[in-house]
Amino acid sequence: MEGSEAITEAALSAGCRFFAGYPMTPFTEVHEGFARRLPDVGGVCINAESELEAVGMAWGAAATGARAATGSTGQGLSLMQESLSEITRAELPLVVFNMARGQGDYFQATRGGGHGDYRHVVLAPIDAAEAAHLTQLAFHLADLWRHPVLIYGDYLLAHTSEAVEIVHRDFGPLPEKDWAVDGSLGGTGRSRNVNPIGMTKGSKGIDPAAFWDHLQQKTDRIEAAEARFETESCEDAELVVVAFGTLARFARYVVRELRAEDLPVGYFRPVSLWPYPKGALLEAARGCGGVACLEQNAGQMIDDVRLSLLGEAPVLPIGGISTDAAGFGVGPLLDAAVIRERVLGALREIRP
Amino acid sequence: MSSSRRDVLDTSAAPSRPARRTAEFTPGLQLSGDHDLCPGCGEPIALRAILETLAELGLADAAIGVVGIGCYTALTSLIDVDLIQALHGRAPSVATGAKRMRPETLLFTLQGDGDMVNEGLQEVIHAAARGEKITCLLLNNGVFGETGGHMTATTVLGQRTKNTLEGRNADDHGHPIPIAELIARLGGTGYAARGSVHDVKSIATTRRYLRRAFEHQLRGEGFSFVEILTMCPTGWFVPTAEGPRYLEEVMGSVHVTGELKKPGR
Numbered sequence: 001m002e003g004s005e006a007i008t009e010a011a012l013s014a015g016c017r018f019f020a021g022y023p024m025t026p027f028t029e030v031h032e033g034f035a036r037r038l039p040d041v042g043g044v045c046i047n048a049e050s051e052l053e054a055v056g057m058a059w060g061a062a063a064t065g066a067r068a069a070t071g072s073t074g075q076g077l078s079l080m081q082e083s084l085s086e087i088t089r090a091e092l093p094l095v096v097f098n099m100a101r102g103q104g105d106y107f108q109a110t111r112g113g114g115h116g117d118y119r120h121v122v123l124a125p126i127d128a129a130e131a132a133h134l135t136q137l138a139f140h141l142a143d144l145w146r147h148p149v150l151i152y153g154d155y156l157l158a159h160t161s162e163a164v165e166i167v168h169r170d171f172g173p174l175p176e177k178d179w180a181v182d183g184s185l186g187g188t189g190r191s192r193n194v195n196p197i198g199m200t201k202g203s204k205g206i207d208p209a210a211f212w213d214h215l216q217q218k219t220d221r222i223e224a225a226e227a228r229f230e231t232e233s234c235e236d237a238e239l240v241v242v243a244f245g246t247l248a249r250f251a252r253y254v255v256r257e258l259r260a261e262d263l264p265v266g267y268f269r270p271v272s273l274w275p276y277p278k279g280a281l282l283e284a285a286r287g288c289g290g291v292a293c294l295e296q297n298a299g300q301m302i303d304d305v306r307l308s309l310l311g312e313a314p315v316l317p318i319g320g321i322s323t324d325a326a327g328f329g330v331g332p333l334l335d336a337a338v339i340r341e342r343v344l345g346a347l348r349e350i351r352p
Numbered sequence: 353m354s355s356s357r358r359d360v361l362d363t364s365a366a367p368s369r370p371a372r373r374t375a376e377f378t379p380g381l382q383l384s385g386d387h388d389l390c391p392g393c394g395e396p397i398a399l400r401a402i403l404e405t406l407a408e409l410g411l412a413d414a415a416i417g418v419v420g421i422g423c424y425t426a427l428t429s430l431i432d433v434d435l436i437q438a439l440h441g442r443a444p445s446v447a448t449g450a451k452r453m454r455p456e457t458l459l460f461t462l463q464g465d466g467d468m469v470n471e472g473l474q475e476v477i478h479a480a481a482r483g484e485k486i487t488c489l490l491l492n493n494g495v496f497g498e499t500g501g502h503m504t505a506t507t508v509l510g511q512r513t514k515n516t517l518e519g520r521n522a523d524d525h526g527h528p529i530p531i532a533e534l535i536a537r538l539g540g541t542g543y544a545a546r547g548s549v550h551d552v553k554s555i556a557t558t559r560r561y562l563r564r565a566f567e568h569q570l571r572g573e574g575f576s577f578v579e580i581l582t583m584c585p586t587g588w589f590v591p592t593a594e595g596p597r598y599l600e601e602v603m604g605s606v607h608v609t610g611e612l613k614k615p616g617r
Contacts, residue, residue, distance in 0.1 A: 018453055020445075044452045049478040053445040056438070056475070060418065060449025063436045068449065086439050181434040181450070183457035187381055187412035188432070195437030199429040202383045 003128040004158040007097065007151070008033030009166045010132035011069060014139040016095070017043035018068035020057035022050055026155040026328055027073045027099035034069075051079040055096075059083055062092040063194045065180030067139050071097030071151075074105030077113065084148060085114030089196035089215060091179075093142030095135070096120075096150045099158040102322070102329025103245065106300035109152050110274040117212065119219055120148040121226060122273040124245040126252075128162040133169070134271070140171040145222050146179075152273060155328045156246045227280065228271035233259050234284040237266030239347045240313075242281065242305055243294040244270050246334065247319070251294050254340045265343060273301070278308035285313045290350035292343060295319040296333055316349060318342040379403040381412055383430045390497075392592035394582025394599070395424045397549040398491050398558070401580075402462070403431065405562040409570075415458040418447040420472075422464035423497045441472025444479035447486045458569055459486040466496045469505040469531050476535065476577075483540030483574035487565045490531065490577070493584035494603050501587035505529045508606040512589060528606060532579045536612035542574040544613040548581040548604060550596035561611065573615060581607060 001009070007030055011019075019034035021027075031045075038045040044061075048054035054070045061068035072080065077098050087094055098105060112118040121141055125131035131153060138149040185191040193201050198211025230248075233255060234240055243251035248269040255267040268284045268291075270277050285291050291313050293302040299317055306315050318339075322331030332338060378385030381403040389396060406415055412433065419428045421440040428435055438446040443461035451459040468476050468490050476488050495513055496502040503513040503520055506528050510519045520528075536544040543565050547558030558580055565576035581603055583595035590598050 018449065020449065046448070046452070048445070049474060052442065053448075053475060053478065056442040056445030057449035057452075059438070059442075060436060060446035060451075061453045062449070063446070064416075064450050064453040066453040068453075083439055083442065090437070181416050181436055182454060183414045183416045183434050185413070186415055186433040187407070189383065191432045191434050193429060193435040193437060195435070197437065199437065201429055201432075203429060204384075204386065204388065204426070205429075 001128070001164055002029065002159055002161050003131050003153065004029035004099070005033050006128040006132040006164045006166070007135050008037055010135040011095070011139070012037055012041055013166050013168050014067065014136040016067045016069050016139060017041065018058065018061035018066050020046040020048045020054040020070050022048050022054050022072060022076060024073045024076050026101065026158050027071055027076070027097065029158060030071055030097055030099060051076040052083070055080040055083040058094055059087050059092065062087070062094045063181055065177040065182070069095040069097065071099070074098055074100045074108055077105065077108060081114035084120065085112065085116050085118060086196040088118045088120050088148055089116065090194055091146040092148070092194065093146055094148045095138045095142055096148055097153065098150060099153045099155070100329065101327060102154060102331070103247065103296040104300070105152070106273065106295065106297060109150055110276070110304070118215070119274050120150060121222065122150045122152055123228070123271060124152040124273050125157060126245060126249050126269065128157065128160065128164045131157060132164055132166055136169045137171060140174070141226065143174045145218065147218070147222060152245060154246050155330050156334065223275040226272055227275040227277040229277035229280045230269040230271055231280070231284050232267040234266030234268060236264060238264040238289045239292055239343070239350060240266040240268050240285050240288050241292045241294055241343055242268045244273060244301065247294055247296055250334060250336050250339050253336050254343055257340065258343065263347065265347065276304040276308065278304070281305065281308040282312060285309055288313055290314045290316055290346065292316045292318045292346040294339065294342070296322050296329065296331065314350065316346045318346050380407055381432045383432050387427050387430070389423055389426065390586040392583055392585040392595040393423065394493065394549045394584070394595070395491055396427065397555060398580045398582050399424060399427060401549070401555060401559045402489060402562060405559055405566065406433065409563065409566055411458050411566065414456070415460065416450055416454065418443045418450065418459070418461045420461070420463035420467035422467055422491070424462060424464065424491060440467050442475060443467070444472070444475040444484070444486070444488055448479060448484050451484065451486050455485070458566060461486065461488045463488070463490055465490065465492040465494060465506040466504045469529050473505070477538070480535045480538045480541045480575045480577065485569055485572055485574060487569050487576045487578070490579040491582050492579050492607065493582045493587065495584050495587035497584045497587040501589065506531065506607065508603055511602070530607065532577065532612050535577045540575045541577060541613055542615050543568040543576040545577070545611040546579040546581070546607060546609045548599060548609050550581070550583065550599040554609065568615065579607070581609070
């Protein structure tokens with residue numbers, strides 16, 4: 001099945017029962033999958049009138065305790081950022097899909113793309129099978145932390161057909177959703193108010209400092225607990241290649257190929273873009289002569305690579321802007337031969 | 353005000369002015385009658401009508417409110433109904449998601465005119481067109497009250513605001529949007545009405561509209577809408593006591609009250 005179908009089937013298997021979206025290439029097929037399949041399991045898919053409304057609908061569904069999702073490409077997610085910021089502050093579990101046009105939405109995804117002081121979890125699958133796994137994990141993490149989780153994919157991930165088996169995964173126990181609104185507590189003096197501004201029922205006004213402190217402490221705990229990565233052949237590597245998502249699949253292939261030729265290259269992939277696996281990257285790069293950052297944009301993840309290494313090793317950008325004529329992000333950089341040359345160039349550069 | 357001050361009258365000497373007995377007007381679904389809104393504000397009156405209607409219909413433990421951002425937001429933590437706080441303009445879509453997942457509950461939104469008619473106009477229009485089984489409530493005072501009296505999309509021509517100092521004129525600032533009439537035209541709307549809270553009679557009529565709108569939703573017959581005109585003497589720059597008259601004569605002549613759409617019509 002295609003990556004988009006793997007994502008929708010995985011979401012259904014994880015108990016997702018609500019989706020609202022707005023069509024946009026290359027995200028559209030994820031939306032189509034939810035529209036086709038959610039009614040089969042008693043769920044609801046709404047074709048929202050805009051991304052603003054799509055994220056609002058998902059917000060309302062999540063506030064009732066349902067497992068809910070929305071998504072778009074980076075352009076559509078730009079429209080959703082105001083709500084995603086508030087949803088994070090309202091501590092609502094929501095899964096958001098970005099089938100991006102390339103990797104230019106890295107900052108939007110990882111920096112808290114809207115107003116205010118927040119981050120949400122970002123997972124970047126390398127292929128359809130991992131997309132299914134991470135989609136299921138995303139719903140778990142969202143419920144565990146009461147926090148939005150974004151899945152960062154792209155055209156190739158959504159539209160490459162691969163063999164994927166959707167199996168139900170149990171990631172462990174979750175807290176009760178006693179905060180979710182169902183209308184039942186009205187008139188009891190214990191009614192709920194799912195809100196992003198720190199209002200407490202029964203008291204006038206807000207205490208923003210205490211509320212933001214509470215959110216920041218939670219964010220720190222997520223950062224400490226949820227960094228994920230994949231690494232290969234870094235132990236004795238002179239050059240470590242860092243890449244994420246689709247591009248990492250090419251990088252891993254190239255690194256394996258060069259290792260077979262006895263060239264001292266390693267491979268490091270952040271699976272979570274936020275929290276970024278800073279400590280793991282520093283460890284993987286220890287003793288190497290340089291770290292090559294391969295990304296399909298003008299240079300965004302390289303900031304996190306530098307922040308991870310803190311000067312321990314030189315960082316060489318070997319990616320760049322690369323797109324097709326339609327602007328959907330399937331550019332000439334997505335080619336093992338091209339990447340091989342760039343990795344070899346970086347290796348020559350760091351060798352005395 | 354403490355209860356001892358309210359309940360115990362000093363009878364040791366003749367009062368300097370005639371004693372007045374005040375009744376308790378806090379509705380049962382409000383945790384406290386204490387609030388920080390301006391004197392003469394119409395929003396607590398509208399809120400009381402909404403909460404009392406919910407209680408009369410036995411919906412206190414079967415309702416979810418989705419509230420926007422405006423002066424009334426300061427009151428929402430005192431409302432004893434399950435609530436979701438939405439962004440400015442976005443309450444109808446949030447209510448849509450909640451209603452679809454909790455179809456057995458009564459879903460209502462609470463927005464001001466700046467929230468609904470400026471920031472989020474498409475939200476309420478699309479929710480109405482979809483025939484979403486929610487009730488959208490608009491507290492319309494024709495001004496951004498919370499920011500201190502600025503023009504909204506429902507400000508009437510001639511009205512002075514902080515950014516239309518000589519009064520709103522159509523050439524420079526365009527025309528007010530008759531939102532209830534727009535919504536009444538849409539196929540998905542089953543019930544639409546505009547009420548007011550400037551006197552006892554208008555409040556009683558508004559309560560009747562609210563009741564019909566909620567009953568419409570409970571019958572599953574599609575979208576319902578009640579606009580409530582509320583006083584904002586602070587934002588209108590008129591003396592507090594003149595608020596009700598200004599509402600009736602100035603706003604009420606443009607945003608005319610009445611039922612605009614009823615089932616079967």
